[in-house]
Amino acid sequence: MTKDVIALTDRMPDPWSVLAGLLAGGPDLHVRSAAEGAVVQLCDLEGRPLVSIEAPLLLHVPEEAQRLLGTTRADDKPKWWTEARASTAVPGAAQLAGTFAARLTSLLGGTVWPPDAPGTDDPAHPVDTSGITAVPAPAAAQPAVDVLTEKVAVVLQDRPVIGMTSWLSEALRAALTSERALQIVTPRHCRLTLPTSTALTGPPTRWVVQDPDCGYYDGFSGAVLRWRDGAFQVAEDADGETPVAPAFVDVTRTGERQLLLGFRTVHQPDARLVLGGALEAAWQSLTGELPTGWGTAEPANLPWSRRSLTDLAYERAPQPTWTVVVGSADRPALATLRVLRTPDGVEEDVTLAVGFRDGEKPPVSAVADLAAELTTRYGLRTLLARLREARADLSAPPRFERPPIPFGYALGPTEVAEAGTGVAARPPLPIAPVQLGTKARPGYLYPLGDGESMEGWALFETLLRHLRGAAVQS
CATH class of the missing domain: 3.30.70 (Alpha-Beta Plaits)
Known part of the structure; x- marks a missing residue:
């Protein structure tokens, strides 16, 4: 490793x-x-x-x-x-x-x-390097890449939690630039942070988990993998089916929860614009605290500052700026924030996760007031709120986790106008939507249940079909 x-x-x-x-x-x-x-x-x-x-x-x-x-x-x-x-x-x-x-x-x-790393017991004496040589590296290799083929860049990692470090971020960028996929290989005890798991969006990009029983499996799906034709790919049994690693389905329910919030806001370009306000409002609404730090990679090394975040995005424009935002250990919370220029203005895409230990009740009801604030003050376009059974520390283990269940969806005034105000105000849902913003330019929050029943997905699908059907007809 x-x-x-x-x-x-x-x-x-x-x-x-x-x-x-x-x-x-x-x-x-x-x-x-x-x-x-x-x-x-x-x-x-x-x-x-x-x-x-x-x-x-x-x-x-x-x-x-x-x-x-x-x-x-x-x-x-x-x-x-x-x-x-x-x-x-x-x-x-x-x-x-x-x-x-x-x-x-x-x-x-x-x-x-790690405290027991080789070479740490006697640092006063130089390491005997006689006879140590390295193999030639391919021209496209990066310091963080361990194996490079025509198809993939493979990174071997063995840390308790695999964060989106600057090295790993650069390896991902280089892989995509060279039209390769990134595959991260870890032992079974490792976990991924939210930014890292989000970056591994699907095959051929993979989280490959070493397993003493089956060799390798996909950390998100449990599919057994084999190294074939220069990449890790799903294996097939005699019947042409892909087996699932037993370790992936060996799950103990803990009662921990994650509240996941994804939303998008758009602002008109202005010299006085200071970014991060919508994320800060969401953070305080769901945790009772403000973020503690931020950075362009993990670990997040800078103290939270909306002004510094804005300055960085301004320097990088028109290129997008991606950042990770962290909170205190007392209330696990973590977010990714992407700032980019669009024809509509300055867009902020936020994914916020907040962890709750067994016995703690996620503040599901707070999302309604938050959606109203984001609409009134921060130019909300869309918001999706979900709840899931998952680790309170927000890391992803290489085991089955139940998918998040939506319990609320919101449209800002611009999206409501595009769908048609009359259509957006009267969806075929059991609970009427909550109006956001002004009567002249309303937004709507659509309740989709409590986040515990899979019915939330059926209601969400019904709502989207209704809104998209209206958009197609117009």
Whole structure:
């Protein structure tokens, strides 16, 4: 599996401490930069990478290390996150990465993850690198990619929680650019964050889970997989059927819940526009708190700031800006926010998930007031609210989880006008819609049940057919 080592240091890794860490392999190894200087690589005598080290990241949100690595929360002080990734094809590279991280923490204070990584027990002595060489890398390879074929880029990971790190995000971008699919391979104990699971949208992009009983299976569907023709693909038995891994259906119900909210808002371009207000309103409505941090990858390293978010989106325009937003450990919440320019204006697409432990009641009734606020203040276009049985920590395990059930859907005034106000106001549903906004330009919230009964899906389908039929007729 992957050989990742992370140094969580109390002080910033300055050039001298990084140099001391790089000397973990002795003076004979070469050093070069990659990814426009964001990555430093220890290389063999032929210039081929053994260990790739990402630029240090200051975690203003210390809880992110706890969320992604399962570490014990020691204090609330910011930590520097420095990640080293050893080449999986090179014996001894993992020890190099571990020694590098251990040297950083011995100089700057802090801890190494994983604590038992090779090379961390005696960082004072350089690793014997005689005879260590790397294989030539394909031109399209990325530091995070372990196997590259004509069809897929394969990333091997072994962490408690697989987040959408900057390395993984770059591997996904590079795979798509080269018309390949991304396939992430993990052991059975690993879980995915919401951003990572959302990025793996379906075959041939996959979450591949190693399993001692069946070899490999798909972490979302349970389908047994086999490596064939340069990619992981579904296997077939003698009858042409795809077997399901027993581990996937070995599920214990816990009573935990997730409330999922997906909505889209559009604003007119304005120099005074500050983004993130709709997400902030939704967050406070469902959790009673504000977000604590945000970033363009996981871990989210910046303290929550609508102004900073707006500045970044402005700098990147007209290209879209994707960010992840996190909350406190006391109330698990996580969101992705995508900002993009459209012919209608500045659009914000939000997916927000809030976790609830066994015995806690998700605030389903709060969605009505929230939909009204989003309509009045933030230019709501559409909103879908769902409830599901799933982990309160919002991570996805490689086991069957019941699909989310919709309990509310909302249309903003623009969408209501497109469907026809009369049609939108009188859907064939058992409960009448709730008017949002003004009488002159109304929006509507459509109740679809309590989120517990599968009837919510039937009502949602009925509503969409009604609205789309009206749009086709017009």
